[in-house]
Amino acid sequence: MAIVSKIIDGKMYAGKLLEEIYPLSKGFFDNFNRKPSLTVIIVGDNPASKIYVKNKILIANKYGIDSKEIILASDVSEDKLIKHISTLNRDENVDGILVQLPLPKHISEKKIINIINPSKDVDGFHPTNFGKLFMGDSKFIPCTPLGCLYMLKHEIEDIKGKNAVIIGRSNIVGKPMASLLLSSDCSVTITHSRTKNIQEHTRKADILIVAVGIPEMIDETFIKPGAIVIDVGINRLKSKTKHNASDKGILVGDVKFENVLNTAKKITPVPGGVGPMTIACLMHNTVKAAYINKKHDFINILEGIL
Ligand code: NAD
Numbered sequence: 001m002a003i004v005s006k007i008i009d010g011k012m013y014a015g016k017l018l019e020e021i022y023p024l025s026k027g028f029f030d031n032f033n034r035k036p037s038l039t040v041i042i043v044g045d046n047p048a049s050k051i052y053v054k055n056k057i058l059i060a061n062k063y064g065i066d067s068k069e070i071i072l073a074s075d076v077s078e079d080k081l082i083k084h085i086s087t088l089n090r091d092e093n094v095d096g097i098l099v100q101l102p103l104p105k106h107i108s109e110k111k112i113i114n115i116i117n118p119s120k121d122v123d124g125f126h127p128t129n130f131g132k133l134f135m136g137d138s139k140f141i142p143c144t145p146l147g148c149l150y151m152l153k154h155e156i157e158d159i160k161g162k163n164a165v166i167i168g169r170s171n172i173v174g175k176p177m178a179s180l181l182l183s184s185d186c187s188v189t190i191t192h193s194r195t196k197n198i199q200e201h202t203r204k205a206d207i208l209i210v211a212v213g214i215p216e217m218i219d220e221t222f223i224k225p226g227a228i229v230i231d232v233g234i235n236r237l238k239s240k241t242k243h244n245a246s247d248k249g250i251l252v253g254d255v256k257f258e259n260v261l262n263t264a265k266k267i268t269p270v271p272g273g274v275g276p277m278t279i280a281c282l283m284h285n286t287v288k289a290a291y292i293n294k295k296h297d298f299i300n301i302l303e304g305i306l
Helices: 010-032 047-062 078-090 109-115 127-134 143-155 174-183 198-202 257-261 274-293
Strands: 037-043 066-072 096-099 163-167 187-191 207-210 228-231 235-237 250-252
Touching: 010 143, 010 274, 037 047, 037 078, 037 274, 047 066, 047 274, 066 078, 078 096, 078 109, 096 274, 127 174, 143 174, 143 228, 143 274, 163 174, 163 198, 174 187, 174 207, 187 198
Parallel strands: 037 066, 037 096, 163 187, 163 207, 207 228
Antiparallel strands: 235 250
16 A cells, blocks of 8 residues: 555544534624634643644634633632633633643642533533543533544444554543544453553554554554554654754654554554644534534534544
């Protein structure tokens, strides 16, 4: 198989989804005389978080979504952050609220996620949405796993009965991904930092999702020949460790891309794989939140995916 056809083009899929979202955000404006709106709260000056938020806002503006950023100092108190969220919860003109994680250590992420109105929880992290996801009935599905599922459903003709293995058990990626794959009739295994002989599991995977946060941890010895590999990891390496003239360093995934490319049937690159899909799914959830908050039907553009 030609190398290019082995690469799952996340940018292309994200573009496709965003093109479907745009008429809905425009339709919302025509009906309600304002754009769907997303407010992102960022605490502190984590450079990676700043880049993610900037990208989210750029895409929102391009696809007819009003976006606002609230930047708080890294020493802001938990109470003050809660007050900001409570104000946004009450504001009828705010449809989606996203608190960029991670938060500084003195703030409880759990408490903050709990405060967000579940109807505005476009990240899908609130316990109500998270619990409903596991019952197969969630309004808002976490964006990264949703983006992974979108690509998988387009790349695999029949996903039913496939062996899916996930490395990583976080609430943001691993666990919701497992739920989505289970609902798609896969047999699902979650592995993690305490799993023994992890390769024994991953070598049986028709679908391997990697969300660990360790640069290029996964090489071909983890891969079943012909597997579909989704690399969720985003790790920024200093440029001197790789051949790259850019001062910003280089982004790599959790998978050794070139090494795995031969063994896998298909693989997502980093950058250009899961990242753009995560943002597109956030836009989807924001527009959906806008319609739901106006008690208006939302056209399911993810038919066949969910
Ligand atoms: P996390 O730190 O919350 O979880 C990491 C998981 O990996 C844990 O469950 C842990 O048990 C597991 N793990 C750690 N070491 C391991 C090992 N040696 N073997 C097996 N499992 C191990 O991270 P997260 O939030 O799930 O994110 C994972 C990666 O995905 C990070 O690189 C993050 O930047 C990236 N990410 C990317 C996107 C995107 O949009 N592309 C979104 C979210 C997260």
